[in-house]
Amino acid sequence: MSVSGELIGKGLPLLDGLEKVAGKVVFTADLKLPGMLCARALRSPHAHARVREIDVSRAKKVTGVRAIVTGLDMSFPKYSVAGQPVLDERLLTREVRYIGDEVAVVAAVDDDAAAEALHAIRVEYEELPAVFDSLEAMAPGAPLVHGDQESNIPHKMEFSRGDVDRGFKESAVIVEESFRTPLQYHGYLEPHAAVAQWEAGEKVTLWIPMQSPTLGRITYSTALGVREDQVRIIQMPIGGAFGGKLEYKLHALCALISRVAGQPVKMVNTREEDFRAGLPRVPMRVRMKLGVRRDGTLAAKETEIVADSGAYVNYAHGILLSACHRHDNLYRIQNLRTKGFLVYTNKVATGCFRGFGNPQIHFAYESILDMAAAELNMDPVEFRLRNATQTGDITPHGWKVLSCGLSDCIRQSAQAADWGKKRRAERSGERFARGVGIACCLHVSGNRTFLPFFDGASSYIRINEQGRAIVFIGETDLGQGARTAFAQIAAHELSIAPEDVSVSMVDTDISPHGLGTFGDRATTLGGNAVRLAAIDAREKLFAIAATQLALAPGDLEVASGKIYSKAEPEKNLTVAEAAKLGWAQLAGGLITGHGVYFPPDVTMVDKKTKYGNISCAYPFAAQVAEVEVDRMTGRVKVISMVAAHDLGKAINPLLAEGQIQGAVAQGIGFALMEDMGLKDGKVRNCSFERYNMPRIKDMPPVKSILIESDDPNGPYGAKGLAEPALTPTAPAIANAIYHAVGARIRELPITPEKLLAALREKDGK
Amino acid sequence: MIDKVRITVNGFQWEGRVKPGQTLLEVLRDTMGLTGAKKGCDQGECGACVVLLNGRPVNSCLILAIDVDGDEVTTVEGLVGDEAGIIKEAFVQAGAVQCGFCSPGMILAVKALLDQSPDPAAEDVEEAISGHLCRCTGYSRIVQAVKQAAVKLNSMKGTEG
Numbered sequence: 002m003s004v005s006g007e008l009i010g011k012g013l014p015l016l017d018g019l020e021k022v023a024g025k026v027v028f029t030a031d032l033k034l035p036g037m038l039c040a041r042a043l044r045s046p047h048a049h050a051r052v053r054e055i056d057v058s059r060a061k062k063v064t065g066v067r068a069i070v071t072g073l074d075m076s077f078p079k080y081s082v083a084g085q086p087v088l089d090e091r092l093l094t095r096e097v098r099y100i101g102d103e104v105a106v107v108a109a110v111d112d113d114a115a116a117e118a119l120h121a122i123r124v125e126y127e128e129l130p131a132v133f134d135s136l137e138a139m140a141p142g143a144p145l146v147h148g149d150q151e152s153n154i155p156h157k158m159e160f161s162r163g164d165v166d167r168g169f170k171e172s173a174v175i176v177e178e179s180f181r182t183p184l185q186y187h188g189y190l191e192p193h194a195a196v197a198q199w200e201a202g203e204k205v206t207l208w209i210p211m212q213s214p215t216l217g218r219i220t221y222s223t224a225l226g227v228r229e230d231q232v233r234i235i236q237m238p239i240g241g242a243f244g245g246k247l248e249y250k251l252h253a254l255c256a257l258i259s260r261v262a263g264q265p266v267k268m269v270n271t272r273e274e275d276f277r278a279g280l281p282r283v284p285m286r287v288r289m290k291l292g293v294r295r296d297g298t299l300a301a302k303e304t305e306i307v308a309d310s311g312a313y314v315n316y317a318h319g320i321l322l323s324a325c326h327r328h329d330n331l332y333r334i335q336n337l338r339t340k341g342f343l344v345y346t347n348k349v350a351t352g353c354f355r356g357f358g359n360p361q362i363h364f365a366y367e368s369i370l371d372m373a374a375a376e377l378n379m380d381p382v383e384f385r386l387r388n389a390t391q392t393g394d395i396t397p398h399g400w401k402v403l404s405c406g407l408s409d410c411i412r413q414s415a416q417a418a419d420w421g422k423k424r425r426a427e428r429s430g431e432r433f434a435r436g437v438g439i440a441c442c443l444h445v446s447g448n449r450t451f452l453p454f455f456d457g458a459s460s461y462i463r464i465n466e467q468g469r470a471i472v473f474i475g476e477t478d479l480g481q482g483a484r485t486a487f488a489q490i491a492a493h494e495l496s497i498a499p500e501d502v503s504v505s506m507v508d509t510d511i512s513p514h515g516l517g518t519f520g521d522r523a524t525t526l527g528g529n530a531v532r533l534a535a536i537d538a539r540e541k542l543f544a545i546a547a548t549q550l551a552l553a554p555g556d557l558e559v560a561s562g563k564i565y566s567k568a569e570p571e572k573n574l575t576v577a578e579a580a581k582l583g584w585a586q587l588a589g590g591l592i593t594g595h596g597v598y599f600p601p602d603v604t605m606v607d608k609k610t611k612y613g614n615i616s617c618a619y620p621f622a623a624q625v626a627e628v629e630v631d632r633m634t635g636r637v638k639v640i641s642m643v644a645a646h647d648l649g650k651a652i653n654p655l656l657a658e659g660q661i662q663g664a665v666a667q668g669i670g671f672a673l674m675e676d677m678g679l680k681d682g683k684v685r686n687c688s689f690e691r692y693n694m695p696r697i698k699d700m701p702p703v704k705s706i707l708i709e710s711d712d713p714n715g716p717y718g719a720k721g722l723a724e725p726a727l728t729p730t731a732p733a734i735a736n737a738i739y740h741a742v743g744a745r746i747r748e749l750p751i752t753p754e755k756l757l758a759a760l761r762e763k764d765g766k
Numbered sequence: 767m768i769d770k771v772r773i774t775v776n777g778f779q780w781e782g783r784v785k786p787g788q789t790l791l792e793v794l795r796d797t798m799g800l801t802g803a804k805k806g807c808d809q810g811e812c813g814a815c816v817v818l819l820n821g822r823p824v825n826s827c828l829i830l831a832i833d834v835d836g837d838e839v840t841t842v843e844g845l846v847g848d849e850a851g852i853i854k855e856a857f858v859q860a861g862a863v864q865c866g867f868c869s870p871g872m873i874l875a876v877k878a879l880l881d882q883s884p885d886p887a888a889e890d891v892e893e894a895i896s897g898h899l900c901r902c903t904g905y906s907r908i909v910q911a912v913k914q915a916a917v918k919l920n921s922m923k924g925t926e927g
Contacts, residue, residue: 012861014858014859015863015864019854019855020866021858021865021866022857022858022873023845024801024802024803024841024842024843024870024873026866030801030805187901188901189901190804190806190868190901191804191806191867192805192806238866239865240865240866240867241864241867241901243901269805272806272807272808479865480864480867481864481902482864655861656861658861659864659902659903659907662905662906662907663901663902663903663904665904666901666905667901688807688809689811689812689899690811694901695904696899696905697896697898700904703906
């Protein structure tokens with residue numbers, strides 16, 4: 002290869018880090034446009050009701066009010082998120098389906114006036130029967146959340162592999178258990194926000210912090226009843242996303258009210274609204290039956306998942322599919338039978354959250370594995386090693402595992418946690434008891450299961466006449482440092498300094514229309530696209546240099562910003578000089594490299610059987626938790642976490658470890674602390690005071706171990722990381738608690754109340 | 767009713783009218799355009815709006831602008847100079863920043879901490895940051911960054927002294 006950039010594997014700090022810590026980054030809520038109004042949404046106080054009448058006469062008289070739109074003013078088209086076939090939402094509704102559903106939107110000269118106008122709107126509701134429990138919602142005769150649908154089950158799936166009955170017959174141990182996971186709120190520090198402005202009422206520009214401007218543009222144009230190219234999205238810096246900012250209704254509502262008002266409008270959720278009407282993690286009920294042979298090999302598994310979608314589907318269909326079949330590929334197991342149901346209830350609609358269904362199902366799977374290991378009297382580490390998927394495996398779902406560091410993850414995390422010694426340590430009956438537990442997971446690097454369009458990524462790179470590069474790509478930076486990683490890749494291939502590369506924020510009028518950042522796709526797919534674009538640009542620079550130096554392009558190499566002859570290095574010119582020549586030769590056109598990456602051998606899954614290789618690279622992980630349980634109070638303290646992650650290749654170890662640290666914190670919250678408390682469909686803890694997210698004092702030391710399995714499809718071998726880094730945390734903690742005190746908690750979060758009840762039950766036996 | 771207040775903000779005198787219910791955060795952001803202070807919750811629970819009031823960190827969303835008449839306020843925009851630069855640089859180098867939304871408030875809290883105790887123990891750092899939520903980093907890098915900044919600041923002061 003004709004490069005010597007040597008940047009891959011370097012722990013460069015965020016290139017935009019100083020701007021961030023200096024408070025100079027302009028977030029959406031900081032934006033001001035001339036004549037800009039503030040808008041607020043009126044949200045339903047009822048879980049299920051028909052909107053009979055809306056009286057806005059008093060609200061219109063509030064000083065400063067400029068526009069009000071209600072669901073009764075016009076008929077809004079039905080829509081859902083991009084590619085989801087059950088259209089079940091409207092921008093403003095005439096039938097509210099959860100406490101928080103939007104019925105009207107008001108724009109005023111300032112936020113106070115908009116808030117005052119909201120109070121002045123009178124809505125007459127006719128209350129309808131509501132259903133809050135997912136199992137009750139599935140029962141015949143349950144109130145329909147969507148009256149125009151036949152049932153409360155918008156999506157279901159069923160598939161099997163191998164011979165499940167025979168597998169259970171071969172089993173020496175069969176464990177059957179039920180598990181539940183809660184509503185978890187993303188807790189990004191920046192609440193949802195948008196700014197909208199229309200040109201001549203024909204084209205709207207939206208400034209929004211979002212993960213997928215392309216998917217959002219498809220959704221919002223449908224919701225607004227306009228063409229896609231009438232919506233331009235300019236991506237703003239994202240103050241934390243974690244799946245919650247893939248796309249969001251507030252963005253389209255902001256466009257709607259801006260069009261009616263004829264002025265630019267800003268809309269920002271209050272924190273309470275963000276709790277009430279965000280898109281939290283899909284709660285799941287899982288029933289799982291696992292059969293294991295005497296030798297410890299997995300024989301058969303039956304799984305049934307009921308996923309609580311809340312009032313609308315959003316992305317929960319994809320999340321359910323992921324929960325139904327992703328974990329089956331973690332260990333070698335041939336006989337599988339799975340049923341999944343997505344169920345509407347009159348609660349906040351749920352959506353994507355780091356892990357996309359995987360943390361929910363892995364809590365069940367990794368817990369039941371430990372229960373089976375206990376019955377077999379096998380060490381959980383040995384048990385997992387015996388069954389771990391290996392490089393070269395083709396799984397029963399058709400996944401082609403081209404690189405797999407799972408066994409290394411298990412071994413190295415166990416070793417770093419001093420597993421053998423701690424596992425064998427005498428369990429005392431004293432008040433404070435310690436235990437260690439392990440859990441594993443896998444993920445994807447881009448996910449071809451639920452989006453019908455394409456998979457892959459595209460990038461172009463423009464070299465300016467000073468030899469500096471601008472990277473354009475559709476994959477967004479959520480704060481994890483994607484822009485830094487992309488700059489690193491481009492600089493590596495072009496052999497220029499990473500500071501001389503800037504990565505443009507997505508602008509749908511300029512950037513490629515990539516799918517965005519989710520499903521751990523940014524580094525692997527986006528990184529490949531940037532790499533190819535940089536190589537293309539480099540070849541164009543070589544062509545110019547070759548003419549200038551009277552050599553053939555194949556005679557050239559580039560290093561330290563210089564293009565030179567391999568045979569006679571004194572014949573050279575700088576990248577900047579070549580770029581300047583290119584600028585002149587192209588009459589100002591500038592050198593542009595183009596990279597298109599399609600992941601090879603990846604297909605959409607079969608609609609019915611769900612069979613298919615859904616990703617080009619599969620990351621794996623194992624985490625070990627050590628906990629201390631207080632038998633008297635039921636409190637659990639996490640003493641330490643070891644997180645070993647097969648990420649293929651750490652393009653930037655500093656940022657990679659940052660993803661692990663942050664994800665483990667969210668995983669600890671999921672395991673022990675976080676639960677949106679609902680009563681009659683109303684979230685009771687809509688504030689950071691009452692919704693308990695980990696603070697600095699809740700965090701144990703987290704040791705991260707990076708396992709580099711060098712995937713053949715990953716750019717420089719790199720696979721995804723940020724999502725699987727959360728997934729094993731909760732089951733590892735649950736398994737450690739069992740090891741400490743012998744109590745098995747099947748419902749997250751593991752609160753002191755649940756643990757005390759389990760300890761009482763156990764001692765009573 | 768609208769009242770006039772006089773505040774020293776980042777070393778400059780500011781005089782203007784504020785509404786009785788207006789918070790310091792709103793005046794900083796909306797009136798003065800100092801958007802480095804962030805509105806994360808507006809209830810004093812996340813720390814994203816922290817500024818220094820007479821040198822001490824406060825949640826500016828909990829303070830009425832009318833109550834700071836005659837006081838000195840420092841926002842992240844006013845945190846300039848070598849010492850502040852070392853703290854910011856340490857945050858970036860240690861990977862203590864990801865999305866950056868909580869960072870300005872934390873930087874101010876850390877500045878106040880290091881002004882008070884130049885060689886803080888890990889518990890002091892935890893105490894200073896305990897009112898700040900960060901959902902990206904898991905906090906450990908923040909403790910590292912503060913320690914690295916403290917070492918650099920102390921050696922700088924040592925060479926000066």
